[in-house]
Amino acid sequence: MFKYFEPNKIFSITSKAPKYVLFLFIVILSIGLTEALILSPEDYKQSHSVRIMYVHVPAAWISLGIFSVMTFLSIVGYIFKIRNFFLIAKSLAPSGLVFNIIALVTGSIWGKPTWGTWWAWDARITSMLILALFYIMYLIVWRISENDDKVFKVTSIITILGIINVPIIKYSVDWWNTLHQPASINILSKSSIHISMLFPLLTMTAAFALFSLLIFLMKYNTELIKIKNKGLDRL
């Protein structure tokens, strides 16, 4: 099954896909921004500041999702010695970190009018900050180490340690008394968010997911060409 993940087989797809993904991203983002900034209603309590949710929440979701995928790829890659899985995980990391930073910064901006402060050492916010540190550590290890086997091992350890933090982020609002509000969207039970706000939220999430796919494809292609450059040196 893993032979389908060989770089030679998938490069022909990944090299052509970015322009289509970019086009789709621009279309979906335009719809999402129109919905989020103009068409969606203001909240009865938070007024227009609720619109920050449309960038804050999707960014946090995607940042958590990317880290979970990176962990899965690192573990499977390490067990089955699939080098390409590490390459995919490495290519996902930059967009994961940027989404994490967006979630922290937009959360901070939202905090000022809502809680009266830019920052609080609240369980949800602190655990998101810790996730950003794991992303940074992961990327630093790739940058400073030359030995591939060592990088695979260390990055796998970082993702395994970091993934412990993911359920903490998710359930921090239930486990502790926090400033941060509990989840408004539940897959298993009824969501407390109205459809008029849910639609722009999901549209923006789709746009952000497309952006992370675009960055992943471009980064992955870059990494493959880097490997091929080394191959040409050896010829």
Added chain:
Amino acid sequence: MIENLFFMNGYGLYVWSAFSFTIVSFLTLFLIIKIQYNKEKNKFIVKFGSLNSERAAFAKSQSINKEILSNISNI
């Protein structure tokens, strides 16, 4: 209508700051990754061009190398 879109009952500064930060972050990341991609691709083209005909033929026999050379204008 337009005034309401900008000021948003006094929350405009916060809302627009959050959206602007997001878009600027997107653009910055996109440009950084694109610069890295172009740099590696140009390096590949230069290295490929410096190969002698025998080595170039061998390198071109690998499908991925052919793909890289044929996708020069892509993102």
